[in-house]
Amino acid sequence: MSPTPRRSPEPFDVRAAFAELGRLSFADTSMDAMLLRIAELAKRVTPGVVEASVTLVSRHKATSAAFTGPLSVQLDESQYSRGEGPCLEAAVGQEIQEITDAREETRWPGHARECVARGSLSSMSVPLPVKESVHGALNLYATEAHAFGDQAKAVATEFASYAAIAVQNRQLYDSTRELAEHLDTAMRTRAVIEQAKGILMSQRRCDAAEAFNLLAAASQRSNRKLRDIAQAIVDGVDGTPRDRPGP
Known part of the structure; x- marks a missing residue:
């Protein structure tokens, strides 16, 4: 016992x-x-x-x-x-x-x-x-x-x-707390993407929709997240999309 x-x-x-x-x-x-x-x-x-x-x-x-x-x-x-x-x-x-x-x-x-x-x-x-x-x-x-x-x-x-x-x-x-963290991440991701779009619009003389398409195309080609592509552009790293998407 x-x-x-x-x-x-x-x-x-x-x-x-x-x-x-x-x-x-x-x-x-x-x-x-x-x-x-x-x-x-x-x-x-x-x-x-x-x-x-x-x-x-x-x-x-x-x-x-x-x-x-x-x-x-x-x-x-x-x-x-x-x-x-x-x-x-x-x-x-x-x-x-x-x-x-x-x-x-x-x-x-x-x-x-x-x-x-x-x-x-x-x-x-x-x-x-x-x-x-x-x-x-x-x-x-x-x-x-x-x-x-x-x-x-x-x-x-x-x-x-x-x-x-x-x-x-x-x-x-x-x-x-988990929802707040997700929202914070989403807001920061959106902010980075918007910054990258602005840079592309200035560099390529394109509108916002075309700038986003350039980011998306680069993401698909490199198999990297769209946010990472955008962050690389904002940071000045070589992640800038080089080609415009086809029609």
Whole structure:
């Protein structure tokens, strides 16, 4: 039997956990770091928990994105290898799944035996909505049977809901930053192309459309990006199109 993890010795108010999640800086905190903090806080705020983890399921593949210790990841892996278990049911089915006493559990007998062998007699997996293509669950493990009463379930459910909002906000931040970077790149690319067109219009005494056609033709001939051709012209490098396109 594996060594029994100890419970967090100091109770931690769930409101304080909410406040801590709210203070996390998206600019300084990666998604992995946020998920780990969610697991750590869940362990502290939920009565009876000795270890916690976060399961993510994407394209029918499950992984423990964060965990507080070896027991949680070992019991997660017990379910992944069997293709069944409370954390998978909670993630995909979006309903709380609980093992009240692993010694009497009949829904997932193989996993239940693993729980008993490792000293975890009860567990609770709470859905953690992430996004449409990824399902998540917050997994809470305890050493005692019937460890999760009504208070623990209420705390875990409320915490998971708040944690899901934090995760979704993090994803929104990432998407917005990525969009901003794409827009910035597009604007800089357009500016360079416009500069190159202006140079060609001056050198070749042509209009804007013909200048763009010259750039496009040079890009095709050299198998280089149009932006690189334009940048070479602006920088004075030998990338100037030499031939006008045919009719």
